Amino acid sequence: VLSGDVEEILDxxxxxxxxxxxxESLAKIARFFANGGVLxxxxxxxxxxxxQIVSGxxxxxxxxxxxxxxxxNVGIPGKSGVGGGIISPVSSKKIGVAVFGPALDAEGNSVAGIGIMKDISKEMELDMF
Incomplete structure (x- = not known):
């Protein structure tokens, strides 16, 4: 439900x-949240x-x-975008990880990005479980 000027809201x-x-900028955004809102x-x-709320x-x-x-499957939080990017704030390590792959699956997530994130998580031992 939109209340207000619909054109302005949509803009x-x-x-x-x-x-x-x-x-790189996506990774910096992820690191920002992994660092608790500190640049x-x-x-x-x-x-x-x-x-913490955003990471949750x-x-x-x-x-x-x-x-x-x-x-x-990957073991770290992930946020995808329809452009093919995925960010992962890894709070336990205070790092941000980001990948890009434009081919999307049926859910709108980067096909290659998911695979790369899984490999990075395994290689860097980031799995939170």
Missing amino acids: VYFKQCSIYVTT STGERVIPEKYA LIATCGMYDQSGTYLD
């Missing part, structure tokens, strides 16, 4: 969905609790209907 929404990012400069931008949402619904399977 803001479409702008949020159209932000230009690179795999690499040491500047706190959001309260740690907010970063990423873990539970960041890969749409595939979220549970992804978390079980």
